[in-house]
Amino acid sequence: MTFSLRLRAAIVSVVLFAAFIGVWHLATRSSGPATNMSPEYAKLMGLTATQGKSAMPGPLDVGAKLWEHLKRPFYDNGPNDKGLGIQLAYSIGRVGLGYLIAVIVAIPLGFLIGMSPLISRALDPFIQVLKPISPLAWMPLALYTIKDSSISAIFVIFICSVWPMLLNTAFGVASVRKEWINVARTLEVGTVRRAFTVILPAAAPTILTGMRISIGIAWLVIVAAEMLVGGTGIGYFVWNEWNNLSITNVIIAILMIGIVGMLLDQILARFTRMVTFPE
Amino acid sequence: MTDKFISIEGIARRYPGASGGTTTVFENLWLSMARGEFGCVIGHSGCGKTTVLNILAGLDEPSEGAVIVDGQAIEGTSLDRAVIFQSHALLPWRTVLGNVAYAVSSKWRKWDRARVKAHAQKFIDLVGLTGSEHKRPSELSGGMKQRVGIARALSITPKIMLMDEPFSALDALTRGTLQDEVRRICLETGQTAFMITHDVDEAIYLADKIFLMTNGPGAVLAEIVENPLPKDRGRIDLHRHPYYYALRNHIIDFLVTRSKSFTADVTNHDPRNVPTVRPGLTEPTIVSSPRAIETSPVQTIAR
Numbered sequence: 001m002t003f004s005l006r007l008r009a010a011i012v013s014v015v016l017f018a019a020f021i022g023v024w025h026l027a028t029r030s031s032g033p034a035t036n037m038s039p040e041y042a043k044l045m046g047l048t049a050t051q052g053k054s055a056m057p058g059p060l061d062v063g064a065k066l067w068e069h070l071k072r073p074f075y076d077n078g079p080n081d082k083g084l085g086i087q088l089a090y091s092i093g094r095v096g097l098g099y100l101i102a103v104i105v106a107i108p109l110g111f112l113i114g115m116s117p118l119i120s121r122a123l124d125p126f127i128q129v130l131k132p133i134s135p136l137a138w139m140p141l142a143l144y145t146i147k148d149s150s151i152s153a154i155f156v157i158f159i160c161s162v163w164p165m166l167l168n169t170a171f172g173v174a175s176v177r178k179e180w181i182n183v184a185r186t187l188e189v190g191t192v193r194r195a196f197t198v199i200l201p202a203a204a205p206t207i208l209t210g211m212r213i214s215i216g217i218a219w220l221v222i223v224a225a226e227m228l229v230g231g232t233g234i235g236y237f238v239w240n241e242w243n244n245l246s247i248t249n250v251i252i253a254i255l256m257i258g259i260v261g262m263l264l265d266q267i268l269a270r271f272t273r274m275v276t277f278p279e
Numbered sequence: 280m281t282d283k284f285i286s287i288e289g290i291a292r293r294y295p296g297a298s299g300g301t302t303t304v305f306e307n308l309w310l311s312m313a314r315g316e317f318g319c320v321i322g323h324s325g326c327g328k329t330t331v332l333n334i335l336a337g338l339d340e341p342s343e344g345a346v347i348v349d350g351q352a353i354e355g356t357s358l359d360r361a362v363i364f365q366s367h368a369l370l371p372w373r374t375v376l377g378n379v380a381y382a383v384s385s386k387w388r389k390w391d392r393a394r395v396k397a398h399a400q401k402f403i404d405l406v407g408l409t410g411s412e413h414k415r416p417s418e419l420s421g422g423m424k425q426r427v428g429i430a431r432a433l434s435i436t437p438k439i440m441l442m443d444e445p446f447s448a449l450d451a452l453t454r455g456t457l458q459d460e461v462r463r464i465c466l467e468t469g470q471t472a473f474m475i476t477h478d479v480d481e482a483i484y485l486a487d488k489i490f491l492m493t494n495g496p497g498a499v500l501a502e503i504v505e506n507p508l509p510k511d512r513g514r515i516d517l518h519r520h521p522y523y524y525a526l527r528n529h530i531i532d533f534l535v536t537r538s539k540s541f542t543a544d545v546t547n548h549d550p551r552n553v554p555t556v557r558p559g560l561t562e563p564t565i566v567s568s569p570r571a572i573e574t575s576p577v578q579t580i581a582r
């Protein structure tokens with residue numbers, strides 16, 4: 001009996017998942033009613049004290065809550081009580097906007113750096129210094145100059161996603177095979193046409209790889225940024241639910257952050273596959 | 280003397296060498312070819328053949344001297360001079376048709392899609408790739424890729440074809456077929472062709488003139504060998520021709536021994552008047568050294 005590797009891997013995944021849920025359930029289940037406790041005190045303390053239940057929600061609690069969220073993802077009961085869908089939409093919107101601006105800046109600039117050794121050398125010291133700065137370190141400066149928390153978050157996304165794209169574009173453009181450039185040269189192809197018909201397709205896989213790294217970083221950073229600036233977004237939601245001591249909601253938010261991050265990565269991976277050419 | 284369609288006039292190529300000096304790959308190189316001629320360059324690895332070809336193509340610039348084509352000093356690359364690259368240099372994200380069409384639309388920018396396609400198709404058919412138009416280079420064999428390269432070069436109807444070891448990566452059988460094709464096409468279209476090769480038989484089959492280069496650095500064009508074989512020679516029975524072995528031995532002798540010692544042995548070598556040799560039944564005779572032309576009564580060149 002031989003199953004395909006894929007099927008076997010899927011079986012192992014399911015088993016691991018079930019084991020994880022099982023252990024989680026066992027670790028957080030109630031340990032039976034506690035003895036002699038005055039009814040008032042028991043009421044005050046809730047199930048944690050009376051039933052010996054762990055403060056950590058079990059998988060069933062999380063599942064039930066998740067179902068509730070999924071049924072009403074877009075409700076809006078004021079600033080501190082919005083549906084998960086709305087919060088995620090805010091975060092995705094900020095990431096999308098900051099990322100888009102980064103694309104618009106990084107790709108043409110990366111082209112320039114990749115094509116001109118002069119500009120490459122001239123900009124190198126700035127890039128080397130700016131690149132390792134934690135994007136969140138820009139936050140106070142952004143808040144001070146922009147005076148708008150939401151735009152500041154977008155700026156932080158821009159600044160963190162610009163570097164991988166910029167460097168990958170520059171590298172991809174600079175390392176286009178000499179022979180392909182020579183083909184264009186012998187055909188007397190002009191600079192602009194050469195950039196679009198030879199350099200761009202040749203560098204596209206490298207550029208897309210940079211874009212994929214960038215979207216991952218942007219999604220990591222948005223959670224932290226929203227915790228700082230507050231108001232809306234999945235990062236704020238996590239912080240708010242922590243203040244509400246709703247660990248269930250925190251766990252659900254963590255799960256959602258993971259799923260959305262994965263989807264964003266998959267989208268970019270698909271684009272990368274589209275532009276990759278076999279040699 | 281016939282016209283000089285291509286004239287390389289005293290070119291040199293130097294690179295900045297180690298410890299501040301310069302390395303001279305070659306200098307004071309003179310070479311000319313008539314319209315419709317097929318020239319092959321033979322020389323050991325590293326003597327500067329590719330450099331000469333790149334300068335002719337306009338991809339590289341000489342440190343000194345100039346190249347004159349059709350009465351005009353060349354400046355940069357031109358659609359009149361097509362290059363067939365050793366590594367075929369196809370754009371891997373384009374199909375066979377896309378690669379050829381790219382060249383066609385580069386030459387005739389105003390043509391519409393259908394016209395470009397029809398023209399490209401004609402040359403794909405010419406090199407025998409009908410049916411593979413929509414394949415990508417990665418789906419082709421080495422010989423097929425090289426054919427696409429040939430079709431691409433021919434599709435822009437150049438005046439000169441420059442080929443850098445176009446067949447060296449191919450198996451003997453494919454190489455033979457492609458040699459036949461290139462020869463046929465060049466004869467039919469009256470191409471002037473300049474080819475680098477390491478294969479002596481390939482040079483004998485294809486070339487009218489074989490340029491022998493000595494070893495680098497400081498390589499010189501030692502000799503021009505005129506091919507004594509008839510124009511209608513066939514690849515298969517090449518070796519049956521009475522002059523074949525004389526020619527072959529002459530070239531091999533050069534490659535084996537004389538290419539190393541040439542610069543030391545020949546002191547009065549004049550790079551502007553490189554001797555032309557035409558190996559025949561007897562000892563090879565110098566036929567066109569400027570002095571020899573007057574004195575030698577045995578003129579074997581029929582022009």
Ligand SMILES: Nc1ncnc2c1ncn2[C@@H]1O[C@H](COP(=O)(O)OP(=O)(O)OP(=O)(O)O)[C@@H](O)[C@H]1O
Binds near residue numbers: 295495
């Ligand atoms: N960028 C460079 N810098 C320094 N030297 C170079 C450079 N490019 C080529 N050379 C030198 O020029 C010489 C000629 O190179 P070229 O590629 O023309 O040789 P070739 O005759 O085509 O050899 P092969 O038969 O191996 O292709 C070599 O000795 C090489 O070391």
Ligand SMILES: [Mg+2]
Binds near residue numbers: 328329330443
């Ligand atoms: Mg070479």
